[in-house]
Amino acid sequence: xxxxxxxxxxxxxxxxxxxxxxxxxxxxxxxxxxxxxxxxxxxxxxxxxxxxxxxxxxxxxxxxxxxxxxxxxxxxxxxxxxxxxxxxxxxxxxxxxxxxxxxxxxxxxxxxxxxxxxxxxxxxxxxxxxxxxxxxxxxxxxxxxxxxxxxxxxxxxxxxxxxxxxxxxxxxxxxxxxxxxxxxxxxxxxxxxxxxxxxxxxxxxxxxxxxxxxxxxxxxxxxxxxxxxxxxxxxxxxxxxxxxxxxxxxxxxxxxxxxxxxxxxxxxxxxxxxxxxxxxxxxxxxxxxxxxxxxxxxxxxxxxxxxxxxxxxxxxxxxxxxxxxxxxxxxxxxxxxxxxxxxxxxxxxxxxxxxxxxxxxxxxxxxxxxxxxxxxxxxxxxxxxxxxxxxxxxxxxxxxxxxxxxxxxxxxxxxxxxxxxxxxxxxxxxxxxxxxxxxxxxxxxxxxxxxxxxxxxxxxxxxxxxxxxxxxxxxxxxxxxxxxxxxxxxxxxxxxxxxxxxxxxxxxxxxxxxxxxxxxxxxxxxxxxxxxxxxxxxxxxxxxxxxxxxxxxxxxxxxxxxxxxxxxxxxxxxxxxxxxxxxx
Numbered sequence: 001x002x003x004x005x006x007x008x009x010x011x012x013x014x015x016x017x018x019x020x021x022x023x024x025x026x027x028x029x030x031x032x033x034x035x036x037x038x039x040x041x042x043x044x045x046x047x048x049x050x051x052x053x054x055x056x057x058x059x060x061x062x063x064x065x066x067x068x069x070x071x072x073x074x075x076x077x078x079x080x081x082x083x084x085x086x087x088x089x090x091x092x093x094x095x096x097x098x099x100x101x102x103x104x105x106x107x108x109x110x111x112x113x114x115x116x117x118x119x120x121x122x123x124x125x126x127x128x129x130x131x132x133x134x135x136x137x138x139x140x141x142x143x144x145x146x147x148x149x150x151x152x153x154x155x156x157x158x159x160x161x162x163x164x165x166x167x168x169x170x171x172x173x174x175x176x177x178x179x180x181x182x183x184x185x186x187x188x189x190x191x192x193x194x195x196x197x198x199x200x201x202x203x204x205x206x207x208x209x210x211x212x213x214x215x216x217x218x219x220x221x222x223x224x225x226x227x228x229x230x231x232x233x234x235x236x237x238x239x240x241x242x243x244x245x246x247x248x249x250x251x252x253x254x255x256x257x258x259x260x261x262x263x264x265x266x267x268x269x270x271x272x273x274x275x276x277x278x279x280x281x282x283x284x285x286x287x288x289x290x291x292x293x294x295x296x297x298x299x300x301x302x303x304x305x306x307x308x309x310x311x312x313x314x315x316x317x318x319x320x321x322x323x324x325x326x327x328x329x330x331x332x333x334x335x336x337x338x339x340x341x342x343x344x345x346x347x348x349x350x351x352x353x354x355x356x357x358x359x360x361x362x363x364x365x366x367x368x369x370x371x372x373x374x375x376x377x378x379x380x381x382x383x384x385x386x387x388x389x390x391x392x393x394x395x396x397x398x399x400x401x402x403x404x405x406x407x408x409x410x411x412x413x414x415x416x417x418x419x420x421x422x423x424x425x426x427x428x429x430x431x432x433x434x435x436x437x438x439x440x441x442x443x444x445x446x447x448x449x450x451x452x453x454x455x456x457x458x459x460x461x462x463x464x465x466x467x468x469x470x471x472x473x474x475x476x477x478x479x480x481x482x483x484x485x486x487x488x489x490x491x492x493x494x495x496x497x498x499x500x501x502x503x504x505x506x507x508x509x510x511x512x513x514x515x516x517x518x519x520x521x522x523x524x525x526x527x528x529x530x531x532x533x534x535x536x537x538x539x540x541x542x543x544x545x546x547x548x549x550x551x552x553x554x555x556x557x558x559x560x561x562x563x564x565x566x567x568x569x570x571x572x573x574x575x576x577x578x579x580x581x582x583x584x
Contacts (some may be wrong), residue, residue, distance in 0.1 A: 007037055008512045013397060014292050017390045021296060034295035034358055039424065041287060044518040048529035049370040050536040053378035054388055055290050058539025060395070061226040062559050064217070068094050072234060072562035079242045083107035086142055087235055090132070094217045099133040102126040102163075102235040103145040112166045122196055126163035126235065127155065128228050130207060130216070150204075150447075157207040160218060161200025163228045165193045165236075168265060172240060179244035179252045187258050188323055191554055192236040194265035198225045221282075221399045222538065229555050233264045234562060256561055263557030270527035270549050271449030272534040273520055274440050277466045280508060280515055285398030286537045287513040290381075293388050297380040298358035306357075306383050307349050313379045314346045324542030325552065331526065332545055333371040341372040357383070401511070405503035407489025411482045414491075417505050418476055424517050425472040434523040440464040451527060451549070467521045468504075475501040 010018065010032065019028040040046060053059065071092040079085030084107075089100040104124050112121050125145040133141075137158070147153050155162070171189045178185035202208040209224075218224040237259050244251035276283055300306070321335040321342075345364060354360045357380060364376045381388055418426065430436060436454070441462040443450040452459055465471075475498055482491060488506075492499045508514040519525065528545040535543050540553035 007035070008510050010288075010292065010512065011394065011398070014288070014391055014394055017387070018292065018296065021387050021390065022299070027299075031295050031299045034298050035291050038513050039517065041291060042513055042515065042517045044516065044525065044529050046370065046374075047287075047516065047533040049374040050290075050533050051371075051375045051378040052536050052539045052541045053290065053381045054385065055293060055381060055392070056537055056539035057222040057395075058226050058229075058555055060392060061220075061223050061230075061539075062556070064223075065093070065227070065230070066560055066565055068217075069565045070094070070217075070562075071565070072100075072231070074238055077238055077242055079104060079239070079246050080106075081246065083239075083243050085239070085242060087238060088138060089231065089234070096216055097132040099129040099131075099138065100126060100231045101129075101133075101138055101141060102232075102239075103142055104239055107167070109169065111169045121166075122164040123167045124163075124165050124193070124232075124235070124239075126165070126228070126232060128160045128163065128224070128231065130158055130160055130212065133158065153204055155205045157205065157211060159206045160212065160224050161198050161206050161228055162204065163198060163232050164196035165232045165264070166196055167193055172236075175240045175254065176243050176247070179240065179254060180247040182248070182250055182252050184252060184255050184258055187261055189262065190323065190557065191233075191263045191265040192240055193232060194267065195229055195232060195555065198228050200224060200228070220396055226539070226555075229264050229266075230559075233262065233556050236264070237262060237561075256563065259561055260558055260564075263554040263559070265552065266535075266540060266555055267546065267550055267552045268531050268535055269448055270440070270451055270531065271442075273527050273530045274449050274464045274466055276516065276530055276534060277468055277520060280468075280504070281401040281511065282399055283516065284508070284511050284513045285395060285401075288398065288511075289391050289394050291513070293381055293384060293391055294377050296387050297384045298356065298361050300357055300383060302352060302354050302357055302360065307352070309383060310349055310379060311346045313382050314342050317375065317379060318342055320541050320557070323557075324554075325544045327544055329528070329545045329547070333369050335542070337369075338372055338375060341368045342375065345372075345376060401507065403503050403507045405488070405492070405499060406506055407487060407492060409488045409506065410484060411479055411486045411488065411491065412484030414488055414502065414505065415476075415479055415484070417509050418472065418479075421509060421514065422472050422476075422505070425469045425515075426476055428469050428473070428519060430470060430473060430519075435519060436467060436470055436521040437523040438521050438525070440466050465500075467519065468515060469519045470521065471501045472505070474498070475505070 009015070015028065018031060019025050022028040022031050054063075073090045075088045075090050077085065077087035083104060085104045087102040087104070089102075091098040091100060102124055103126070105122065107123065112123065127141050127145075129137075141155065141159070144153050144155060168191060172192045175185040175189065175192060200206050200209075212219045212224070218227060237254055241253050244253075318339050321339050324335055326336075327334045345368075349360065352360060361376065361380065365373045428435070433454070438451050439454055439460055440449050440451055441459045441464055442448070449464060454460060478491065478495055478498060488502050492502065516530070520530070526548045528548050528551050531551040532543050532545070535551060535553055540555055541557065543551050543553035545551050
């Protein structure tokens with residue numbers, strides 16, 4: 001292939017899309033040169049600044065759902081005086097019919113926090129079925145929800161996953177109170193319920209991701225997660241309307257214009273850091289697609305129409321920042337500062353004489369902070385929607401990459417992979433305890449990943465894998481005892497604990513942006529940095545760290561409601577799903 005650069009070549013699929021869009025291989029090579037090197041892009045300092053875009057999973061899912069005019073119908077949904085109720089939804093999506101059910105527990109007035117999915121700590125539980133469920137099956141699932149003990153709750157493989165969630169007592173009660181009085185609530189509430197996690201991929205008996213039929217619209221990575229969260233959003237609005245009706249026969253129903261401004265609250269913890277280390281090809285896929293599309297956008301000429309589109313996109317983004325919770329941590333650029341920066345950028349775009357968007361992006365990078373830079377980058381993608389649609393299939397194709405081990409590879413070849421792809425890891429100084437001061441472990445008490453400090457905290461023997469730098473250095477050290485002609489299989493027989501390291505090095509070879517180039521075990525690493533990257537990739541906007549361990553934000557705020565889909569423009573194409581990968 002002609003795109004010879006110091007970085008690995010683009011996968012053939014992306015190179016073909018780029019060549020076609022750019023108008024030839026020479027032009028495509030010029031676009032490829034605009035892509036940032038892994039040494040810059042794969043540092044936590046850069047990744048933490050990523051912002052949601054049209055290439056985030058929530059946005060891609062919504063585009064498919066809306067463009068293909070999925071139908072979501074409330075079949076039944078009534079509540080008692082205490083707010084308890086059962087809701088049943090019927091979904092028609094691209095020739096597939098699904099059922100979603102939601103169980104609202106009696107409202108006890110207690111604000112529930114935390115991500116444990118124990119029914120005793122939840123205000124609702126929902127279940128999304130792979131296909132349509134009959135009345136008897138629905139009642140069995142409702143009975144399961146009434147157990148309210150996670151360890152005793154079981155479902156079957158006809159369920160994609162469960163959707164536990166909690167009310168925001170302040171927001172939910174304010175909406176119900178207003179509707180009961182016959183008036184509309186304030187428009188800046190943000191959300192009515194908070195996501196409690198999506199329990200799926202085999203948990204509690206649910207179907208594994210690989211078990212979802214290949215032609216099913218939710219067989220795409222993270223689409224089941226996104227749809228489940230979207231359904232909680234729909235349910236939260238229907239529940240508020242139902243509770244208001246129960247309280248007063250003259251109650252108003254939530255105005256759709258206000259309802260569209262309601263998303264689903266979300267708070268994510270440090271377990272996301274473990275997932276990113278466990279599935280490095282996911283990270284590589286997300287970053288590669290975004291950076292390819294961004295380089296193409298930068299290569300485009302600046303036109304008056306494009307400037308207007310950018311200014312409109314900036315205005316909408318400013319509204320989101322202004323309605324988001326304020327940043328309170330001093331290691332994050334404040335929303336007010338980002339708003340001021342975006343406003344200034346919008347003003348000088350009005351008078352720019354730049355030839356390409358790369359020139360404007362370079363000025364943004366030179367004059368403003370990383371948060372503003374990456375927000376501007378995300379908005380640039382809105383200028384090339386057709387190209388973004390063209391490269392979207394790589395999200396599924398890239399995620400299907402399978403880890404494998406080649407025992408016949410020589411030690412000399414293996415050493416060559418380390419020199420070519422992991423020089424940054426081999427040069428990392430691990431002589432100080434601070435370089436690997438922290439460890440992660442799955443807490444039985446909290447039901448999620450926790451971070452401990454070596455020597456100080458217990459549970460180090462239950463450590464989850466996060467130290468890829470240490471793993472690579474140990475492999476390199478062990479290989480010094482072998483000749484170049486020896487085989488990787490011989491090393492695995494002598495050191496079975498290094499089988500994982502060798503397979504990781506082998507299967508990631510040739511993949512651009514294959515590894516995060518910082519030690520997550522380091523004393524100075526902040527989990528919230530990579531949580532923010534993960535949430536941006538999923539599609540959360542206005543993410544706000546609550547601490548160095550937790551980040552909050554909102555899904556689907558301002559997105560269309562099911563009643564809007566009939567008026568949507570039809571989709572040009574759906575996202576292909578050629579293969580599968582294990583889902584988080």
